[in-house]
Amino acid sequence: MSSTPRPRKLLLRTLRAQLAYAGLVLVAGTFLFYYVLRQLYFTDVDDALVLRREEVMKKLPLVPAPADLALWMQLDRDLEIRPLGAEAPAPERIIGELRYDSLAHELEPYRTLITTVPYQGRPYRLVLRSSLVEDEDLLAAIGLAQAGLLVVLLGGLVLVQQRVARRLWRPFYDTLAQLRRFRLDQRTPVALAASSVQEFGELNEALTELLSKHRRIFLSQKEFTENAAHEMQTPLAVQHTKLELLAQSPDLTEAQARHLDALVAVTQRLARLNRSLLLLARLENQQFATDDTVTLRPVVESIAAQLAEQAEAAGLTIELALTAPAPVRANQTLMEILVSNLLSNAIRHNVAGGTIRVQLTATELVVENTGRPVALPVGQEFARFRKDALSAPGGVGLGLAIEQQVCDSCGLELAYTFEAPNRHRFMVRFS
């Protein structure tokens, strides 16, 4: 949804927007202040020039001779009065101009009043000047004041965000933390604290309702799984026990025994299939807590030892290279199921005189076995009830699907590779 690739905190986002806006207003304000102040200042200076002109016009008749005007001009550098030449008398005007200041040796801004005054019956041009405080100084002063203001304002904003906003948002983060901890299989329903902030109160209410609804669905699913187990397992148990009782008949014939043996075998197979399906259902419903720390080495060692007989019976050698204890965040039962599935598969799908190599490092468990000289079909390695030339007799076709599901629910990665001529390799990565 968001166009930004990296998610940032909401607080940071609002703070950034607020800071940008405040900065913009302050910078614009600096210029605005400068122009308004300058305008006010000009008006002030212009008024003073007009007053001075009136004063000059009052004093002018006191000057005895036109030659004395030069002395006046020498005494007052901001005054200029000369006889109007050929040009026509212009109406009074005030302009801004830059003049070279011989004392400061630089161009200085001036406000200049130009008008025509009568002196001894002749028109004279009167020029009055008033030096302006330097623009740059004014701008700098305003800028400094504004910058100070900016720092105080922005600093204040950050503080407000950190103190007040953080406190305001605390219920949100509390809720978030609780959601993170939430597990469908937890015993108690989730209880989100009521909040004095209306939005958070509503959020918590909605979440509580959603979570409890999901928990109800989950529980009913679990119940269904259990019911399914009961419904299937009980008839199977009856069937099995009856077959066992039948086997006790004193006058059992050999032919009857053969039928009985086959019946026991399929009953066992049905039971096995049912158990596998239930395990898959439970894995898919995430009915296993997967936050125990399971040390894999003893698991592998014990299962390899238990399977040694089967391997021996099939004429296989098992090589173990367990170089790390390999603690994994998972579920003990599931890891035992995974390892026993991997190892029994390696035995079942092997060839006479073949080998099984089990490597355990801190990052992966690798089970490699000799087998048929054909790779498992890509993308279908972990499919259910796959029936092809590769499936061994007796298996229920769910072993690899279970391995995949176990890895999924524990956050482990399961991969399969084939190496010519006949090496099949299953890797479980847990780094």
Add this chain to the structure above:
Amino acid sequence: MKVLIVEDEAELAASLVSYLQGEQYRCEVAATFAAAEEKMLLGDYDCILLDLTLPGGDGLELLRQLQARHKADGVIITSSRNALDDRITGLQLGADDYLPKPFHLSELSARIAALVRRRHFNGSNVVLAGPLAVDLLARTVRVAGQPLPLTRSEFDLLVLLLANQRRVVMKSTIAEHLSGDLAEHFDSFEPVYTHVKNLKRKLAEAGAGDCIRTVYGLGYRFELPAA
């Protein structure tokens, strides 16, 4: 020995009764929560087989009641609710054992025998059968007083057969008894044949006679030769 079978499936209860009566157990059956509760209160049983899913209530509740009266150690849970937490809860509540359905009668019989022995023959855990003396605690076997060294699997096999004397113990039961859940990955009974063969030979060599009979490839029966 009195056994209470708490099981709502009538046919299964009948099978259990039929098999266990042959082992000289007196069996009573309770098919509902209420019936089980009443029988548990009135009677005293050496062993209670407890199904968890019962009409009228949860079997774990019955277990809690037994625990309050310190009688939970005689309980074997026989449930199809193979959920891990039920197993853990059950054992935490003091149940002695947990046998998921479907189970093998001969395995159940062996578990009951072990339980009864633990509760009633504290200290003397020796099973006697003809010239055989099997010490379950020390895991040693003597034939006519002479020690007979057996492997772990052979010993377990012998105990299973002894708990089901004169009965056919099916080879799939033996496979599961010896390697637990791992047995389900294999249809090959090669290891079972090997262990039975070795045990037979060792017993015969020690002078116990030919006491393990093969029943048409279906399973095996332990029977002391008529003297």
